[in-house]
Amino acid sequence: MTQTQLERKREQFWDTAPAFEGRLEVWQALRLACDSNDGQLAHAILASAGATVPSLRIVDGVYDDHGACYTIPQYCLSEPTNLISDRASGAAKTVDAQASMDSGLRTAVVGSPSVAALGSPIPIYRYDSDSTSIMSASPL
Secondary structure (H helix, E strand, O other), X not given: OEHHHHHHHHHHHHHHXXXXXXXXXXXXXXXXXXXXXXXXXXXXXXXXXXXXXXXXXXXXXXXXXXXXXXXXXXXXXXXXXXXXXXXXXXXXXXXXXXXXHHOOEEEEEOOOHHHHHOOOOOEEXXXXXXXXXXXXXXXX
16 A cells, blocks of 8 residues: 555545544544644543543544544554555556556456445456457456
């Protein structure tokens, strides 16, 4: 996963999480607290929104004053140690695209963007450029 992909995944989480459960103002406070590098500031932000962290670890869950639980995925809380640089990822995509063009195959990705963004494996089907028959299918 590249830094850009990680940022997109985080944005997707923060944009969609409030729609499923909890109060918007608590989600906003959680985002500010998670983006803060200052532990005291993060604590003050959560306290001002009426949120508590019983285990002292945000990843274990945060509760508001109505008892609703807010769960933040680990990828929103820390940087993975094995991120691929965006530059290296771009070079690999260019090589793959060129190889696909050279072999006379067209590649179509099947699946909804939301599934792909969540990192679920989706099948890639390769079609012969002279016909509509499927030559191979493999998950990402």
